[in-house]
Amino acid sequence: MTTPRQHHPWTQSFTLLEVLLAVVVFSIVLGAIHLVxxxxxxxxxxxxxxxxxxxxxxxxxxxxxxxxxxxxxxxxTLSGQLQTTTTATTGSQGSQSGRSQAGLLSxxxxxxxxxxxxEFYTAVGIINDSVPWGEVERVSYYLAEPTxxxxxxxxxxxxxxxxxxxxxxxxxDQWLMGGVESIAFYFYDGTRWRDSWDSTTETNALPxxxxxxxxxxxxxxxxxxxxxxxxVVPLVAQARTNQTTQTTGGQP
Numbered sequence: 001m002t003t004p005r006q007h008h009p010w011t012q013s014f015t016l017l018e019v020l021l022a023v024v025v026f027s028i029v030l031g032a033i034h035l036v037x038x039x040x041x042x043x044x045x046x047x048x049x050x051x052x053x054x055x056x057x058x059x060x061x062x063x064x065x066x067x068x069x070x071x072x073x074x075x076x077t078l079s080g081q082l083q084t085t086t087t088a089t090t091g092s093q094g095s096q097s098g099r100s101q102a103g104l105l106s107x108x109x110x111x112x113x114x115x116x117x118x119e120f121y122t123a124v125g126i127i128n129d130s131v132p133w134g135e136v137e138r139v140s141y142y143l144a145e146p147t148x149x150x151x152x153x154x155x156x157x158x159x160x161x162x163x164x165x166x167x168x169x170x171x172x173d174q175w176l177m178g179g180v181e182s183i184a185f186y187f188y189d190g191t192r193w194r195d196s197w198d199s200t201t202e203t204n205a206l207p208x209x210x211x212x213x214x215x216x217x218x219x220x221x222x223x224x225x226x227x228x229x230x231x232v233v234p235l236v237a238q239a240r241t242n243q244t245t246q247t248t249g250g251q252p
Contacts, residue, residue, distance in 0.1 A: 056177035060155060061214070061231055063176060067139050067157075068210050068233040070122045074199045078136045078163045079121040082199040082206060084185075117141040117185055118197070125161060133161040138171075143180060152179040152217025152226075181215040181226055209234045 014022075072079045117140050125137040138160040143153040157174040187197040187207040199205040210233050216226035 057216075057229075060176040061229070063157065064141070064212055065231060065233055066124055067120055067122045068212070068235070070124050071206060071210075071235055071237065072121050072123050072136055073237050074121070074205045078134065080119065080138070082118060082120070082197055084118045084196040084198070117183070131161065133163075136163065137161050138163060141176075141183065143183065146178055148178075150178050151220055152181055154178045155180045155183065179217045179226075181217040182213075183215070184213040186211040186213070206235050206238055 071082070074081045119138050119140045121136055122139055123135045124139075125133060125135040127133075127135055140158045142156055142158065144156055146152070146154045155176045155178070157176055158171045159174060160169070160171045162169055184195070186193040186195055188194075188209040188211065190208060193211060197207055212231040212233070214229045214231070216229070218224065218226040
């Protein structure tokens with residue numbers, strides 16, 4: 001007859017070395033999980049910040065592209081001429097005299113705040129029952145000093161809906177984005193880009209395309225200058241050039 005084997009309670013417990021080894025392994029795994037989680041949080045925050053910072057830029061470029069793509073042919077009752085004017089500005093880089101108003105709106109000198117782009121007559125106005133105006137509106141852009149002491153300048157869009165006012169009306173200013181160093185408009189004449197245009201003296205009332213160069217202000221403490229974004233918008237609407245001629249000698 002065999003007697004049952006007696007089990008002591010301490011024969012199934014862990015030794016101190018095994019407990020320490022388990023704690024070390026658990027700490028390593030927990031540290032790795034924490035590192036991965038922390039990296040994912042930082043990546044998410046960085047991506048969200050970049051998307052939020054890029055949203056005003058995308059919105060501003062979309063509005064500028066829409067305005068230029070829908071420029072109406074000059075000469076009508078509600079559409080004036082496309083003309084650039086000259087102005088004289090003095091900035092921190094020196095004197096710029098007689099420069100085209102369309103050429104460069106810069107934040108180099110803070111007195112560049114008064115500069116505006118050429119006025120575009122564009123058919124982008126929303127027609128509804130609450131406003132009495134049509135779809136054609138007069139648009140221009142200008143840079144202004146920021147009110148929150150941010151770097152660069154603020155880009156504004158000026159809109160005039162009432163093109164036949166009985167009394168002088170103030171245009172509506174729309175803020176587009178901040179952190180702009182300069183914005184320039186160039187006009188393609190078929191062979192080269194020009195910084196001025198006068199639809200009253202050109203064969204075609206409108207240029208075949210308009211290019212916008214938007215220079216962003218550099219970040220504070222950055223060594224490299226800000227990015228420069230180019231936007232080229234072809235103009236489809238053109239004035240008529242067909243002319244009828246009178247024939248002589250009975251020839252058709």
